[in-house]
Amino acid sequence: MSHSVLNADSQGRVINPEALVAQLPALQYVDGALCLEEVDVASLAKTYGTPCYVYSKQAILNVYKAYTDSFAAIDHQICYAVKANSNLAVLGILAQAGAGFDIVSSGELARVLAAGGEASRVVFSGVGKRTDDIRYALEAGIGCFNIESDSELALIQGVAAELGKTAAISLRVNPNVDAKTHPYISTGLKDNKFGISHEKALSVYQQAAAMPNIRIQGIDCHIGSQLTEVAPFIDALDKLIELIDNLRTNGIELEHIDLGGGLGVQYIDETPISIADFAAALLPKLTQLGLKVFFEPGRSIVANAGLLLTRVDVLKPTEHKNFAIVDAAMNDLIRPALYQAEMAIIPSQLATATAGNECTWDIVGAICETGDFLAKDRVLSLAVGDVLAVTGAGAYGFVMSSNYNTRPRSAEVMVSENQHQLVRPREQVAELFATEQLWQA
Template sequence: MSDSATGQRVTTQTEQGLYIDPEALTAHLSALHYSDDALCMEQVSITELVKCYDTPCYVYSKQAILDVYQAYSDSFAAVDHQVCYAVKANSNLAVLGVLAQAGAGFDIVSRGELMRVLAAGGDVSRVVFSGVGKTRDDIDYALTQGIGCFNVESISELTLIHEVAVQLDKLAPISLRVNPDVDANTHPYISTGLKDNKFGIAHEDAVAVYEQAADLSHINIVGIDCHIGSQLTEVEPFIAALDKIVELIHKLRDKGITLQHVDLGGGLGVRYIDETPVSIDEFAAALLPKLSELGLTVFFEPGRSIVANAGVLLTRVDVLKPTEHKNFAIVDAAMNDLIRPALYQAEMAVIPNVLPSSGIETDGMQPWDIVGAVCETGDFLAKDRLLSLATGDILAITGAGAYGFTMSSNYNSRPRASEVMVADNRHQLIRKRETVEALYADETLWQS
């Protein structure tokens, strides 16, 4: 596959394995690049970051985050809009703070995420609360804080929100998350808009539920919402979902129910290695004609597309274990640090800190499985990658800014990695590495 910016082939599949050209790969990443054959994030060398913070370590580019956020805002400038960053993708306070300062709204799915947004300086009136399992305490806290909107996913949730609103004597702003039964053509674990998914209210039931909501004294209907999945690379599923939402908006108007906003959720895909997702500009161009006619504020809930390619996971090669059947490079990161390859069979690029000689015929280049030290066969970060490796080498796993640290765990009693943010030639620790002692500090021995 050729990189559109350079014309170079990003990947070459051989009988031995997959070769990823590091220079061609980084050509489409705004922050990651090679300078004098050494990998850099913005203007900071990866070598310097490893010396300061060790590995494994997540590193994020502030400018790359802002660039994508601004691209959404600019592309939809023709309509009143609100970009609500999906906090679940990467919930570090520094990431949230950068977006809050840029004027972003936020999409949350828990009280904890709302508290993070508030701690980072986010505007609660620009927050939408999604998720199928909101508790009474969640709703109470969100209403007390002045939440912008609840995306309601069931009739029982609507009833619970109304009960809490009555107790607090507050008007609860709501939209219904409608399940349009549209196939997002993505991994089944991240598809959310089909009838057999747990999310949302069935399209055919939506008008009746809106009428029920309109009769509740402490409910204020403000919008309509849908979200069909994640890592979508085509615009057609978005158009199909929007057509169904537009149909409902017209039916609601006929019944005297008027809305303030339409929320199309998130899900726009990113390029990890050689995917060809629709661009934000193309996405906007396809949707704007229909959205402009509605005259409503347009909400989006992007997460992955804002932060994925703004981040890398740095890891060190600890052990090289060539065998008759496989070559294993055992690194200090593992599935507890980055679970996407094991959970979603995600293909993520692994590139060296020091640029190798060009071409795949370089002496010493072999196929390696990049694996961790966790006691699971499923503990791998990449398979059959053509690399020239030595113990102590530093590798960068790209596309790791989304669903990387936020899905990490302490499995095998492994401390979670540190997180760092880079801006131009500056860098800052934004989460210190956990210690093993901290993992059991809140536990006690049984006293017989």
């Protein structure tokens, strides 16, 4: 080495892997080996290569069950937000458990149907639905459109009339509630592109009531993501209840209320409210309201059910920084670069973490961008060849990955007890340009 390795210092973040794993579902160290359910993740790295996403079937089902059990006292429907993780294996597991689905594109609807989901249990969100999206959804028989503008309402009326169908709708109301989360994942403020303002909602409902191919079904809101306390949900619910009362006064009756998703998870040291406490805080108002309740959780169902496995390729100490270059990069996991998200990175073997030579490292990828990092200033004991696990990677991991720098996207693997299965093979380089053509003048 041309430079000595910088020692761990007060600026480095120390994460106790055993303490963290004790608080995350489906993870455990067995004789020093990190296991997801009963499978040693280092063996998965050897079998499927790295980088590689791995998911726990039981962890997914346990969180889904926590939602259904916590809201069992009222009529409800849990619509998993497909955008969080759209792998067919994940969708299929939830479909078999009886879940509904929240989609934001016709492509996501196609995935849900391919995975065995019921179109009638699908809600279609998103600000930019096109004519072909609406036609496909109506022909499939989806349960409800979440309308985000009066122009979208008119478009859906037109497509439904052409098809001779009736479109069930709810309006996504923007309650102007500050979720106090990262600005990129805040969705309930006046400055956000989502939804119809609380003040304008009554007039849009009245427009909908006059349309022959529209059936008003519900009211919807979604104020943001990674919320760790219930107060913003209560504030949004109070505004929706006020609007529901106003709608009733004006002769418009609803069948359901949709409170969206956004419940946060623990990545490192966050302390999100539990699903049971979340439900207990909302149930008194929801019970009195007397409407069917929809929720659209995504991150909270799959984030901590997943890991990204990556291998240390190069250790590069300098006078100012120590860089550990791993084979995963921002094209595999963009959350740290895009949101400044801090995710835990822990060793697959505890012996690595207790070797007595811990140093402060930036964990970076091989992409030609300074913004290509998975974590900064982490105190770890590392050697070339070590397999590391990025926890909390089940949500907004693979789904946001890309082929930047012509890098194939990772394999995806599902684990159940002591079994594991490849649920998406690693892409091959030749596949990345197989549909491209040379210019021929």
